[in-house]
Amino acid sequence: MTQPTGAVPHEFSTVAIVGVGLIGGSIALAAKQRRTALKVIGVGRNAARLAEASRRGIIDDAASDLASAARLADLIIFCTPVDRIAVGVREAAAVCRPGTLITDAGSTKGEICRDLAVGLPQGVEFVGAHPLAGSEQQGFEHASASLFENRVCVVTPQPANSSKSVARIAAFWTALGSTVTEMTPAAHDRALAETSHLPHVAAAALAATLSAENRVLAATGFRDTTRIASGDPELWTAILLGNRECVQSSLAAFDAALDRFRQAIEENDAEGLKNLLKAAKIGRDAIGSS
Amino acid sequence: MTQPTGAVPHEFSTVAIVGVGLIGGSIALAAKQRRTALKVIGVGRNAARLAEASRRGIIDDAASDLASAARLADLIIFCTPVDRIAVGVREAAAVCRPGTLITDAGSTKGEICRDLAVGLPQGVEFVGAHPLAGSEQQGFEHASASLFENRVCVVTPQPANSSKSVARIAAFWTALGSTVTEMTPAAHDRALAETSHLPHVAAAALAATLSAENRVLAATGFRDTTRIASGDPELWTAILLGNRECVQSSLAAFDAALDRFRQAIEENDAEGLKNLLKAAKIGRDAIGSS
Numbered sequence A, B: 001m002t003q004p005t006g007a008v009p010h011e012f013s014t015v016a017i018v019g020v021g022l023i024g025g026s027i028a029l030a031a032k033q034r035r036t037a038l039k040v041i042g043v044g045r046n047a048a049r050l051a052e053a054s055r056r057g058i059i060d061d062a063a064s065d066l067a068s069a070a071r072l073a074d075l076i077i078f079c080t081p082v083d084r085i086a087v088g089v090r091e092a093a094a095v096c097r098p099g100t101l102i103t104d105a106g107s108t109k110g111e112i113c114r115d116l117a118v119g120l121p122q123g124v125e126f127v128g129a130h131p132l133a134g135s136e137q138q139g140f141e142h143a144s145a146s147l148f149e150n151r152v153c154v155v156t157p158q159p160a161n162s163s164k165s166v167a168r169i170a171a172f173w174t175a176l177g178s179t180v181t182e183m184t185p186a187a188h189d190r191a192l193a194e195t196s197h198l199p200h201v202a203a204a205a206l207a208a209t210l211s212a213e214n215r216v217l218a219a220t221g222f223r224d225t226t227r228i229a230s231g232d233p234e235l236w237t238a239i240l241l242g243n244r245e246c247v248q249s250s251l252a253a254f255d256a257a258l259d260r261f262r263q264a265i266e267e268n269d270a271e272g273l274k275n276l277l278k279a280a281k282i283g284r285d286a287i288g289s290s
Helices: A022-033 A047-055 A066-072 A082-095 A110-116 A163-175 A185-209 A212-217 A220-230 A233-242 A244-266 A270-285 B022-033 B047-055 B066-072 B082-095 B110-116 B163-175 B185-209 B212-217 B220-230 B233-242 B244-266 B270-285
Strands: A012-018 A037-043 A061-063 A075-078 A101-104 A125-131 A152-156 A179-182 B012-018 B037-043 B061-063 B075-078 B101-104 B125-131 B152-156 B179-182
Touching (some): A012 A022, A012 A082, A022 A037, A037 A047, A037 A066, A047 A061, A061 A066, A075 A082, A082 A101, A082 A110, A082 A233, A101 A163, A110 A185, A110 A233, A152 A163, A152 A185, A152 B212, A163 A179, A185 A220, A185 B185, A185 B220, A185 B244, A185 B270, A212 B152, A212 B185, A220 B185, A220 B220, A220 B270, A233 B270, A244 A270, A270 B185, A270 B220, A270 B233, B012 B022, B012 B066, B012 B082, B037 B047, B037 B066, B061 B066, B066 B082, B075 B082, B082 B233, B110 B125, B110 B185, B110 B233, B125 B163, B125 B185, B152 B163, B152 B185, B163 B179, B185 B233, B233 B244, B244 B270
Parallel strands (some): A012 A037, A012 A075, A037 A061, A075 A101, A101 A125, A152 A179, B012 B075, B037 B061, B075 B101, B101 B125, B152 B179
Antiparallel strands (some): A125 A152, B125 B152
16 A cells, blocks of 8 residues: 555554544544554443454454553544543543643534643643544444545644644644644634534424425435434534534524525515525535535 | 336337426436337427437437427426426417327426316326426436436326326336325425425525535535535526425424424523434434435
8 A cells, every 4th residue: 555645654653542433433444544553442331342343453452441541542532422522531631641642523622622721631732623524324334444535624722732732633634634724612613513513403403394204205305405314312412512602603594594585485586585596506516516 | 128117118109308407308318218208309498408418319309399399299298497387288288189198397286287277178188297306416417317216206186187197197107217106286295395395495594504714614414414505596496486385384394393403402401402303313214315
């Protein structure tokens, strides 16, 4: 295999991945394939699942105990639900070696980064990150070494972070094939409320509106529009409540947009409705089809 | 090629397809490949486009004049925008031979079928139909002989229709690979408001909510959810206004569903939100992933 451009061979010697699901499993596969990690330890609460991930070669080693893995790692990546990231980071930071870098792949950043901005042991840094990849599918069975290729990864540094640590996390994601964008945690949460959290609520509300007898009439349009409503309810509850204020703002903006459509339909205003649909099409076409 | 089960070889000798876009072009390809039509005449207002469809072998012959094609056909299928179907059917019915069947592929059925329930010349029947297939793509360049395979086609007979004519239209769609469901035009419009027209408005409103600077952060979830917002604004204006009352009812139901999510988020009600997301996931999972 040729080495991908930008990859630093074995930049990290031992990477601990906490939460080996779709995202954690994909990071493990990608980091090894792209030689950014020499060894990957998977950490999780379900020993049987971890053993299966080992058997499939997704992780090199399994640990049901976070502390023991944290002690061995020079990079620890939290891929757990967003409401369990901060507490896990503190637990790992308390026992890991000085110089260990800790990061995450959580869909919200404000609360987590605020929580971890102070109080970590000297020499241990947490740099937040969010790879914009994934799907409604769950579990390492769907993991793929190419999941992050040509995707955006948002890195959310804070004042306490050293530029070297931020650069190492950015380089890690670049090595996995992603384009890295730096944002503040707050700016990330505002943007993602619009691009990800609001669409999730809209898709779920649409899926909830479909009556059982009309399921047979749901064609590709409905399927596309509601696909993400199949996502894990527990994960999404944590995401939506972890970014409550921004989600509420985005819902209000969505309501206002819906109202404009509703009004044009009520008033039988063909010209107005066509212009709204045109503007929406221009916006949608601008982000491409893939 | 083996003949697909249920296909009646050359059930129709000459099929005129009015409007040779994605749907019309796909019907032409499928009808010839499956030997349900001996010859397909494409009818349209743009001579250059029709000539190109001929050159590509999608249609056998081109006619810019509806009347001349209607006189030759034993089946005429209108694939024009829904607000132009009824007037076209009347024009074709006035000149075609007795025994000619006329149908359509329009996304709304109530207005069209009501309009055409009476007043057609003796011996000429219109049977409404709506194949639940298509995409946000337009033009015969995207046409495919397999577009209707394993899709539902709704046929909407009216009291004036003979059972033989309804059966012939149903057999036509069965021969193209679709599963045929009979519904009244009103029931069709109520159901499709929920499964297709509402999702279109929701997708367009979501696309309209996305700010230009956040486009780079729109990942697969946003793309899936808004894909249909790339559909043709003119076509969709006619569909939404042609099914105004049902679309308004569906928008009201969607609003009520959105409100339940909004309230759970506002009240920080994790249990309530999780239950809403679970119910939505069950509904979405029930329609499958393809």
